[in-house]
Amino acid sequence: MEQPIEAVTEDASVARVVAQHGSFEDFFLAERGRLLDALVVITANRAEAEELAQEAFLRVWERWDRVAAMESPVGFLYRVSMNLHRSRIRRAAVALRKTVGFGDDPDELARVETRDTAVRLLGVLTPRERAALVFTAYLGYSSEEAGQLLGIKAATVRVLTGRARAALRSVSEESR
Numbered sequence: 001m002e003q004p005i006e007a008v009t010e011d012a013s014v015a016r017v018v019a020q021h022g023s024f025e026d027f028f029l030a031e032r033g034r035l036l037d038a039l040v041v042i043t044a045n046r047a048e049a050e051e052l053a054q055e056a057f058l059r060v061w062e063r064w065d066r067v068a069a070m071e072s073p074v075g076f077l078y079r080v081s082m083n084l085h086r087s088r089i090r091r092a093a094v095a096l097r098k099t100v101g102f103g104d105d106p107d108e109l110a111r112v113e114t115r116d117t118a119v120r121l122l123g124v125l126t127p128r129e130r131a132a133l134v135f136t137a138y139l140g141y142s143s144e145e146a147g148q149l150l151g152i153k154a155a156t157v158r159v160l161t162g163r164a165r166a167a168l169r170s171v172s173e174e175s176r
Contacts, residue, residue, distance in 0.1 A: 024064045028057055031074060034139065039081060041134045042127070044119055048088070056081035078149040082131065089127060124171050125164050128152075132160035 032053065039049035059080050060067050067073045122130055128150075135146035136157065143161070147154040 024061055024068075027060075027064075027068075027073065031077060032057070035077060035081060038078070038134050038139055039085070041122065041138060042085065042131050044122060052081050052084050052088070055084050059084075072148075075145070075149050078135075079151065082150055085127075085131075121168055121171055124167050126160075129160045129164035129167070132157045133164040136161050 035056065036049055036053045039052050040046050043049045043052065056077055060073070060077050067076050070076055125133065131150055132146060135141045135149060136143065139146075141149065143154040143157040147157045150157065
């Protein structure tokens with residue numbers, strides 16, 4: 001017997017996720033590459049990106065029964081990963097303030113930046129600008145979607161993306 005329309009619409013979001021991904025394993029296999037690629041660009045460090053992706057997937061897996069029922073499980077995954085990334089940045093800033101020395105010579109950073117043009121260009125952006133640019137330009141999310149995933153307003157995403165593109169143009173013109 002078929003279910004009444006009301007019962008079908010109540011479980012529509014769960015059914016959509018299950019139909020799209022089937023299980024957490026299917027969800028993981030479908031999303032791991034995109035998430036890891038985005039985090040590598042945002043963090044500029046593959047090892048850190050892999051750790052963030054693992055932790056984000058672990059947190060989603062722990063709550064999969066609730067996450068599968070969400071309208072956007074992928075959005076929740078990205079939101080968790082960005083929250084984890086921001087927490088790491090805050091912890092690193094606190095640790096840096098508590099440290100007596102401030103690390104190596106800045107010239108070492110300049111050598112790293114010249115090694116890879118993409119890293120150099122993305123290095124001039126703030127983490128928020130880099131995240132907004134990755135979500136809109138690289139992953140193809142709209143400003144509204146990126147804003148939801150990053151936990152900021154769509155207008156802020158547009159401002160950050162505009163600043164990022166202007167900074168990249170400026171750096172690109174200076175290197176000519």
